[in-house]
Amino acid sequence: MPEPVQEKSTKTTCPYCGVGCGVIARVGNDGSVSITGDPEHPANFGRLCSKGSALAETLDLDGRLLYPEIGGRRAGWDEALDLVAERFSQSIAEHGPDSVAFYVSGQLLTEDYYIANKLMKGFIGSGNIDTNSRLCMSSSVAGHRRAFGSDTVPGTYEDLELADLVVLTGSNLAWCHPVLYQRLASAKASRPEMKVVVIDPRRTMTSDIADMHLAIAPDGDTALFNGLLSHLVTSGAIDQNYISAHTRGFPEAFAAASALDLPALTRATGLTLAELGDFYRLFETTEKVVTCYSQGVNQSASGTDKVNAILNCHLATGRIGRPGMGPFSLTGQPNAMGGREVGGLANMLAAHMDLEKQHHRDLVQRFWNAPGLATKPGLKAVDMFRAVADGRIKALWIMATNPVVSMPDADAVEAAIKACPFVVVSDVLRETDTARHAHVTLPSLGWGEKSGTVTNSERRISRQRAFLVAPGEARADWWQLAEVGRRMGFAEAFGHTSPAEVFAEHAALSGFENDGRRDFDISAHAAIDEAGYDDLPPFQWPQPKGTAPEERRFFAEGGFYHPDRRANFIAVEAVKARPANDAFPFTLNTGRVRDHWHTMTRTGKSARLSSHLAEPFVEIHPRDAQKLGIADADLVTIESPYGLVVVRALITERQAEGNLFVPMHWNNQFAAKGRVDALVPPVTDPFSGQPASKNVAVRATRFAAKTYGFAVSAQKPEVFDAPYWAAAKAEGGWRMELAFRGDGPDWIDWCRQVFSIAADIEPIGYTDRTSGELRLAFFDEDRLLAALFLSTRPVAVARNWAVSQLGASHANLSRRFAVTAGRPGADKPDPGATVCSCFSVGVNQIAAAIRDGCHNVETIGEKLSAGTNCGSCRAEIRGIIHACLAAAAE
Structure with missing residues (x-):
């Protein structure tokens, strides 16, 4: 009798979006892993989204980087770390500390982030550490700091459930923060009088629960909220007592907000007078309002001003820091907030201190006993890679991120990395678009293997706990950084032996000479030991020394973090959006899809997550498609002055005319021309340095393919030459979409090469010269190895059924020939997409x-x-x- 499976349970935190859901990982004695939501975690109360539910499907070791490598050859840790320390030290000695840089990630744990920031700013002495959080949340940081004097999110998730009006602007909550969407939808179902307004150029799935959808023009947000502020003043809806007691700068902000009359507002926002009036009156007459905003606001050349336009409306009404009221920045990554807490951005210091302020630099330098703290902000992400390109940065360490896919002007970023004299990449995967250009690759621990903390969008710090054995020689990122610090001569400062020690130091710094002068304070945990760290429950900051954890909101009674403890109203002007032009007449918006995450290095491993949307696509309005001669499922070339992509047409009225949407996930590992950030110009917000990824001038044309194809394969396809291809993990193997401009090769030989099929296995199939269709299927006894379907038009194949044949038994010839038909018989209905x-x-x-x-x-x-x-x-x-x-x- 087989031994019963015994399970060990570990409470940890999901590694995807900034919601920060608690999960329970159960590992059986057979090594199997199952994932469920943690019903006791206050972020999700047991709920999980599709990505979180599929976490166990992404934990295999396929493609893992398991050992340090130098120049592609296996090396030992000592050799690799010695080389990193030597090359960084050499560059610093010859060219100064600003000749080196770290580019880090919201995928890192707070402890990793802390050591990276300490090493670069405190001991190398440069501000050149920035993070991919620059690409998603830095405009929110800049707006908070301008208004509040600190990067403080005032509210909590509970406010979304307590509000009578929730405004979602620049946020596809249903797909990007699904568990928060579920909490909101549940609250609205129980209180139907609750109102939800969605402000988005697209009618996204979030609009399903909206009482009002405002299809705003790209970059019309500042004008919209300036108009709201002006309306609130003229309608008498402002809180004059709050303004007088706790703020400054209101007259200037109101004057700027009043610059546009109603006709000008309709032009700037693309909304009708009726739509503006309905929204403004709803906000005016509803006391309990939460305004949630995310990438659609932040990823703009005027993102910081958009944030401040929103904050101005809440400050003017005093609707902040009270239950069901306030502005709410929804962070994109699992630890974007934790990175901000330790100074992961190039212009910040640890514990929410400012690199620009001398007394903050002095404080941190004394705490760290640092030899030469950075004296000026470092280079922000876009400028950092420009400096790599022009040779100012000669040694670059990239950690847990894939900038060749995610940075704007991605082709130029790739060229810069490729030309850099010394590049280190710490990652979990051996083959990424970025790692292939590294001189040294260092194997990092993945989710389930590493231990530390993350902070979610409501300031809640949670533990990520290890429940898997580290594979190969993979090591924690904080350990890699500390080892390099020791080898560079800073052994005393980097003697940490565990993440608990790093967290304790981080907590101690947060309370050092604080006394309530700074928002971030978790000094209650400064003396935490290993046992306390292992058992640490989720808690919200602040939690100063000697206090118990509590749910906390900020600013209901003022207490801002400018020297006079007042908030600043910021006078912002509605700038004209960068218009499309005759050469590039469409406006491109980029973003996420429901089931994939960032550049797919994790979710691309899951067949289930790839089944919803298996290839890159463009949403295009039917009238635009008709003008361009594009039919549904055609391929489309989209070009900007910086690059091009080839994607599948998805014709839908959800998209506004003149606008296109392409998701940002696909990379060169999964598609031939799917890296949409190659189209995005390196245009940034002047205050935050955040790139503008939501308003890109492009043109679109039909991709003229002579032959279209679809294939399934038991083996991962080898690299092959096709002008269009997209591959996705499928149950039992892989699925592929293909297109060719010419007649194509000898298809049997092509299949043998691409799908690794032995020469003695002959295909079955047929060719129809009249229709141009070709069908081939290769079997090893009763097992399907691969099938290829070709046509002169997008291939009409029941794709999910074809995929299912990889796991079916084909014991007789009739079943094998049925595969080449590309669809099931009447007795086995096709489930469809x-x-x-x-x-x-x-x-x-x-x-x-x-x-x-x-x-x-x-x-x-x-x-x-x-x-x-x-x-x-x-x-x-x-x-x-x-x-x-x-x-x-x-």
């Missing part, structure tokens, strides 16, 4: 349930389970129901 990733439910199954009488999301869930786990697909299911019922009524 995946809608619910959690339960692998397809659109055809949902349509069949609707025909059987399931006419709402709840009954669909009862019949198929779709939408009953993470809930991220509920809006899409509702859309299918409406479409089917409307078609039936015609």
Whole structure:
């Protein structure tokens, strides 16, 4: 009798978005891992999104970097770290401390971030450490600091449930922060009088719960909220007592906000007078208002001004720091907030102190006993890679991020890294678009293997705990940094032996000479030991020494962090958005999809997460598509002056005319031309340095392919030459979309090469010269190895069914020939494109349930389970129901 599986449970934190959900990882004695939500964690109370639910599917060692490498050859840790220390020290000696740089990531734990910041700013003596959080949240940081005197998020997640009006601007909450969306949707269901306003150029899935969707023009946010401030003043809705007691600069802010009259506001926002009036009156007459904003606000050349325009409205009404009221910045990454707390940005110091302030520099230098603290801000991300390109930076260490995919002007960034004299990459994967250009690659611990803390969007610090054994020679990022610090001559400052010691030092610095003068203070944990650290429950900061943890909001009674303890109103002007032009007439917006994360180095491992959207795409309005001669499922070339991508057309009225949307996840590991940030110019906000990724002038043309293809394969396809390809993990193997401009090669030989098929295995199939179709299938006895489907038009194949044949038995010839048909027989219905990733439910199954009488999301869930786990697909299911019922009524 087999031994029963014994499970060990570990409470940890999800490594994806800034919601910071608690999860429970269970590991069986057979090595199997299962993931569930932690019902006791105050961020999610047991809920998980599709990505969190699939975490166990991303933990394999396929593609892992397991040993240090120098120039592509395996090396020992001592040799690799000695070389890193030597080359950085040599560059500093010959060219000064600003000749080296760290580019780090919101994927790092706070302890990793802390050591990186301490080494660069405190002991190397340069400010040249920046983070990919610069690309998502730095405008929020700059806006907070200008208004509040500190990077303080005033509210908590509970405020979204307590509010009577929630404004979501620049936030596709349903797909980017799904668990918060679930909390909001649940609150609205229990209190139908609650109102939700979505402000977004696209009608995203978040609009499913919206009482009002404002399809704002790109970069129209400052004008919209300036107009709101002016309306609040003229309607008498401001809180004059709060303004007088706790703020300054109101007259100047009001004067700037009043610069646009209503006709000018309609032009700047793209909204009608009626839409503006309805929104302004709703905000005016509702006391309990929360305004949530994310990348759609931050990723702009005027992102900081947009943030301050929002903050001005809440300061003017005193709707801040009280239950159900306040502005709320939704962070994108799991530890973007933790990185901000330790000074991960080039213009900040640890513990929310300012690199520009002499007394803060003195304080940190004394605490660290640092020999020469940086005296000026370092280079922000875009400027950092410019400095790599022009030779000012000669040694670069990239940690836990993939800038060749995620940075604007990505092709130029790749060229800069490739030409840099010395590049170190710390990562979990051996092959990424960035790692292939490294001189030294260092194997880092992945999620489930590393131990430390992260901070979510509501200032809640949670533990990530290890529940897996470190593979190969992988080591923690903080350890790698500390070892290099020791080798550079700073052994006393980097003698940490565990993440608990690093966290204790971080906590001690937060309380050092603080006495309430700074917002960030967790000195209650300055003496934490290993046992206390292991058991540390989630808690919100601040928690000063001698205090118990508590739920805390900021600024209801003032107490800001400028020297006079007042908030600043910031006078902001609505600038004209960079217009599209005759050469590049479309406005491109970039962003995320529901089931993938960043550059897919983790979610790309999951067949389930790849089943919803398996290739890069462009959303385009039907009238724009018609003008360009683009049909649904055609391929589209999108170009800017900086680069181009080739993506699949998704024609939809969710997209506004003249605007396009392309997701940011695809990279050269998964698609031929899918890196959309190659199109984005290196234009940044003047205050935050954050790139403008939401308003890019582009042109679009139909990609003229002579042959289209779809393939499934049991083996990962080898690199092959096709002008368009996109590969995705599938159950039992891989799936691929293909396109060729010419007649193509000998397809049997091509299949043998790409799918690693032995020469003695002959295919079955057929060619139809009239239609231009070709079908080939290769079998090893009853197992399908690969199948290729070609056509002169986008291939009509039941894709999910074709994928399922990789795991089916094909014991007789008739079953094998059925594969080449590309669709199931009448006795085995095709599930259709995946809608619910959690339960692998397809659109055809949902349509069949609707025909059987399931006419709402709840009954669909009862019949198929779709939408009953993470809930991220509920809006899409509702859309299918409406479409089917409307078609039936015609």
